[in-house]
Every structure is written in C-alpha cells, then in structure tokens.
Amino acid sequence: MDAQRETPKKNTTEHLLADRREGIGVCGWVLVSLSFCLVLITFPISIWACIKVIREYERAVVFLLGHILSKKAKGPGLILILPCTDKFIKVDLRTVTCKIPPQEILTKDAVTAQVGGVLYYRMYSAVSAVANIADVHSATFLWAQTTLRNVLSTQSLAQLLAAREEMAHSIQVILDSATEHWGIKVARVEIKDVRIPVAMQRAMAAKAEAAQRARAKVVAAEGEMSASKALKQASMVLTESPAGLHLHYLQMLTTLAAENNSTIVFPLPINMLEGLGRKNRGG
Structure with a gap:
C-alpha cells in the first residue's frame, strides 16, 4: 500500500518537473529543483505562499523564468507558484x-x-x-x-x-x-x-416644419375638394327632387326645436315666396 501511494506522488512530481523543465535549459532546471527543495524544507509554512486561488471568472498566466508555463492559462481553482522562479498574472474573463x-x-x-x-x-x-x-x-x-x-x-x-x-x-x-x-x-x-x-438643428427643424405645413395644406385642399364634390352632388339631388328641399327644412326645424332655444325659425316654402314676389311686381 505504501508503495502504491508513493508511486502516484512520484509520478506527479516528475510531471511537474518535466512541465517546468521544458525550454528552460539546464540552469533553469537546477533553479526549479532548488525551488522545490526550498518548498519541501520549509513545509508547511511555504505552502501558504505557494498556493494561489483563482476564481471561476479568472485565469492565471504563469511565467517560469520568463517562459509561459505549458503555453496555457491556469485555473480556476488552486495553482502552485514556486518562489524565486515563478511569476503569475491574473486575467479577468468577464465582459x-x-x-x-x-x-x-x-x-x-x-x-x-x-x-x-x-x-x-x-x-x-x-x-x-x-x-x-x-x-x-x-x-x-x-x-x-x-x-x-x-x-x-x-x-x-x-x-x-x-x-x-x-x-x-x-x-x-x-x-x-x-x-x-x-x-x-x-x-x-x-x-x-x-x-x-x-x-x-434649427435648419432641420425649419425644414421639417415647412414640410409639415405643406402636407397640412395638401390635406386641407383635398378636404375642400371632397366637400365641394359632396355639395355639388347634393345640389344635383335637390334639383331633381324639389320635395327633398322641403324635407331638409323640416329636419332642420326638428333639430332646432330639440335644443333649448328661445327662437324658433319657421321656414316658408320657396313657391310661396315666389308667388308673393309676383303679386308685388304685378301690383
């Protein structure tokens, strides 16, 4: 059992050493080994200085003797930083x-x-x-x-x-x-x-106001034209049917009587007015 426990630990240490030894040369490997020994000698005090916590939204770029370690960022979680040889920079990945x-x-x-x-x-x-x-x-x-x-x-x-x-x-x-x-x-x-x-801004406002006035004039002209056509059509209908004019008089009288008016207008038939006018001229 002890041999099985020591084997994974040994493999992990060798992996870390191999990872850090890549591209740093013989002198770099010696310095990394000395850093490991320093951590082991001063353990467990040194562990608090070597372990860093990286948050979920952060990543740490670790430099080993000037080289980026493993060519990728570390984290999130716990990462190991060796004294004297390692330097890390935190990067925030949030928007x-x-x-x-x-x-x-x-x-x-x-x-x-x-x-x-x-x-x-x-x-x-x-x-x-x-x-x-x-x-x-x-x-x-x-x-x-x-x-x-x-x-x-x-x-x-x-x-x-x-x-x-x-x-x-x-x-x-x-x-x-x-x-x-x-x-x-x-x-x-x-x-x-x-x-x-x-x-x-003033020029644009004046231009917009002029355009709005032009549109209002066009709408008013179209309304007057429609009203003129309606009046023309109504006059043609009344010309063809004189009794319709009398009915219109009676309807107006009903409308005036429904309101609170002190004066009531009684329209006289046009034929009666024409007859009175002829008698006056004959007399």
Whole structure:
C-alpha cells in the first residue's frame, strides 16, 4: 500500500518537473529543483505562499523564468507558484463595458457632428492578452475610438441618423478582426448619441416644419375638394327632387326645436315666396 501511494506522488512530481523543465535549459532546471527543495524544507509554512486561488471568472498566466508555463492559462481553482522562479498574472474573463466619449467627426456631406458609443468586449485567451500586447484594455479603447471616427466619417448625416444599427455592426466586425490576436472578443457596439450643431438643428427643424405645413395644406385642399364634390352632388339631388328641399327644412326645424332655444325659425316654402314676389311686381 505504501508503495502504491508513493508511486502516484512520484509520478506527479516528475510531471511537474518535466512541465517546468521544458525550454528552460539546464540552469533553469537546477533553479526549479532548488525551488522545490526550498518548498519541501520549509513545509508547511511555504505552502501558504505557494498556493494561489483563482476564481471561476479568472485565469492565471504563469511565467517560469520568463517562459509561459505549458503555453496555457491556469485555473480556476488552486495553482502552485514556486518562489524565486515563478511569476503569475491574473486575467479577468468577464465582459467589460467601455464608454466611448463623443468623437468629433466630419460627415460625407461636410457636416460636423459629435458621436459617442458603448463597447462591450471580453477576453477569451488570457495568454494572448498578456503576451501579445502590453495594455489590452487601453489598446482596445483607443482602437475603438479610431474605428468609430473612420467608419462614421464615410457616411452622410442622414445615414448617420437613420442607420445606426448597420454602422454599429460594421464597427463591431472591424474591431473584432483587429483584436482577435489580442485574445479579445467584441460582443457588441452601440452608437449612443449623435450631436449636431445648433444652427443645423434649427435648419432641420425649419425644414421639417415647412414640410409639415405643406402636407397640412395638401390635406386641407383635398378636404375642400371632397366637400365641394359632396355639395355639388347634393345640389344635383335637390334639383331633381324639389320635395327633398322641403324635407331638409323640416329636419332642420326638428333639430332646432330639440335644443333649448328661445327662437324658433319657421321656414316658408320657396313657391310661396315666389308667388308673393309676383303679386308685388304685378301690383
């Protein structure tokens, strides 16, 4: 039983030594061996300095004498760090929200505007984020600013106001392809606000008001035309049927009597008025 317990322990130690010995040369192997011996001699005090806890959303890139250990990140869980030979860098894999301040751009139709946005990205490769660039967050932020200006400056003001989603997707594709070797995945880009000069706002408001007035005039003209056609049709009907005019008088009288009026108008038949007029002329 003791032999079986010692064998896995021996194999594990040999695996760690082989893992750390890769690419570090003879001198590096000697230093790693001395570090192991130092840990064993000062055990269990040294164990608290050698064991590090990596959270679920973190990864640790461990450097052994300047070389990335196993060419991949460690974690989550417990990792072993040897004193004097190992150095580790923690990387947060959670999504980062980056606010892009308003950028002053000149649109395709020579209009000056200020456009801001929001960038969402995360690290998918901790080793690339640490080994390929010095400050991945600052580089991503500056590249997002530059791309935002370059893409929006090729659009007109009307496109800038109407096609935000399409332009945001184009910016996302450009950023994602550029930051791929940094271990960055761009999840989403949003164009937050578009600010134009006050004079341009007034001009656009005046243009919109003039267009609204023109539409109102067209609607009024169409309404008057419809009313004229209805009156013409009604007059033609009354001309063909004189009794309809008397019925219309009676209906108006009924409507006036239903209200609280002190005066009631009694319409006289037109024929009676015509007869009175003839008698006056004859007299």
